[in-house]
Structures are given as structure tokens and as C-alpha cells.
Amino acid sequence: MVGGLAAQLPALLGVLVGTAGTMLATGLNERTRWRRSQTVRWDERRLDAYVELTKAVKEIHAVATQMLSEHRPGARRPALDRDEGRARLAEADVRHTLAWEAVLLLGDEATVGAAAEWRHAVRDIESAARALPDPPTGVSDMIERADLGRDRFYRAARASLGVRGGSVEQVRHLLGKPAPAEPAALTRRLTPEQSRGGPTAADT
Numbered sequence: 001m002v003g004g005l006a007a008q009l010p011a012l013l014g015v016l017v018g019t020a021g022t023m024l025a026t027g028l029n030e031r032t033r034w035r036r037s038q039t040v041r042w043d044e045r046r047l048d049a050y051v052e053l054t055k056a057v058k059e060i061h062a063v064a065t066q067m068l069s070e071h072r073p074g075a076r077r078p079a080l081d082r083d084e085g086r087a088r089l090a091e092a093d094v095r096h097t098l099a100w101e102a103v104l105l106l107g108d109e110a111t112v113g114a115a116a117e118w119r120h121a122v123r124d125i126e127s128a129a130r131a132l133p134d135p136p137t138g139v140s141d142m143i144e145r146a147d148l149g150r151d152r153f154y155r156a157a158r159a160s161l162g163v164r165g166g167s168v169e170q171v172r173h174l175l176g177k178p179a180p181a182e183p184a185a186l187t188r189r190l191t192p193e194q195s196r197g198g199p200t201a202a203d204t
Contacts, residue, residue, distance in 0.1 A: 042106070043161055050157045053115060061122045061146060063088045064129035071139050082132055089126060107160065114156040118149030142151035147171050155198035 067085040073112040080088075096119070103115055125146060128136035151169040158168070 046106045047161055049099065049106045050111070050161075052099040052101050053096070053119075054153075056092060056099045057119055057122050057150075059092040060089060060096060060126055063092065064125045065143060066121070067129040067132060068139055070135060072143075073140075085129060089130070094124055107157075111153070111156040111160045114149070115154040118146065118153045121146040122151040127154070144171075 062187050063080065063085055065075075066080040067071065067082060069079040071075060071076055100115075100119070103112060107115065121142065124142045125139075128142065130137060148171055151171050
């Protein structure tokens with residue numbers, strides 16, 4: 001009997017090893033699948049956060065620039081009434097604040113930094129619009145900085161989400177000239193507090 005068990009021992013060990021290997025492989029596959037699903041889930045939420053911030057900042061940009069139409073040579077749309085413009089800016093600011101918090105929670109460092117530069121550039125345009133009828137200065141430069149900031153944010157956001165397909169920069173089309181190699185060089189330097197969403201002179 002002992003001899004029979006000894007003869008069967010290699011086969012039993014083989015079964016045990018095979019079963020353990022199968023369980024281990026199954027566990028690893030399930031863990032990999034779970035991690036992949038979590039990654040997709042967070043990427044979807046990150047995309048939603050980026051889209052909502054983009055819509056809010058673009059709305060502020062559009063309203064403010066239309067309010068400044070009389071001070072923008074070649075503007076195609078008539079100037080927006082100041083009272084109406086300020087009311088629309090106030091509503092957009094609320095949406096912008098909520099969207100910004102989501103980006104801070106979900107965005108990576110590069111995207112948050114690029115978003116901060118873009119939003120502060122747009123804040124400069126908004127401040128000029130809110131200051132009307134005082135004549136603004138450097139409106140074209142402010143708009144160019146905002147456009148460069150938007151391109152940099154899009155580039156960082158696409159990299160964060162793993163989006164392929166090459167560049168989607170718009171500045172070269174809007175300005176009729178090649179975009180600089182490093183758009184951040186044309187944006188104003190932000191303090192560490194501002195890059196994390198802290199207040200600026202335009203926010204107060």
C-alpha cells in the first residue's frame with residue numbers, strides 16, 4: 001500500500017501544482033482585468049473633468065472677447081452689452097469654479113499646470129471686459145496668450161489620456177504663423193500658488 005502511494009505521489013503533486021498554478025494565473029488575470037477597468041473608469045472621469053473645464057473657460061473667453069469687440073480690430077461680432085456680459089460671466093464663473101475643482105482632483109500635474117496658465121490668461125481678458133468702459137490695453141496680446149495656453153492645455157490633456165493622432169494646435173491657424181516650440185514661454189510666469197489654482201489679482 002505504501003508502495004502504491006509512493007508511486008502515485010508524483011501524479012498527486014503534479015495535480016496540486018497544476019491546480020495552484022491555475023488558481024494563481026486566474027487570480028493574476030482577474031487582478032489585471034480589474035486594474036484595467038479601473039484605469040478606463042478614471043480616464044473617463046478625467047476626460048469629463050477636462051471637457052467641463054474647457055467649456056467653462058471657453059465660455060468666459062467668448063463672452064469677454066465679445067464685450068471687447070470695439071477694442072479688437074477686425075472683430076466679426078458686435079460688442080455685447082456690458083450688463084448682459086457681466087451677468088453671463090458671473091454664471092460662467094460658477095461653472096468654471098466647479099469644473100476646476102474636478103480637474104484638481106483628477107488631473108495629472110502637467111495638465112493641471114497647463115490648465116492654470118490657460119485660465120489665468122483668460123482671466124486677464126475677463127478683467128479687461130469687466131473694467132469697461134475704461135479702455136483696455138493689449139487686448140490682442142491677451143487673446144494670443146489665451147490661445148497659446150489653450151493649445152498647451154489640450155496637448156497636456158491628450159497626453160494624460162493617451163490620445164494619439166498628432167498635434168491639434170490652433171494658434172498657427174488663428175495667427176497665420178507657426179506656433180512657438182514652447183508656448184509656455186509666451187505666457188506669464190505663475191507662482192506655485194497660482195499654478196495650484198490660487199487667487200490672482202484678476203480674481204480679486
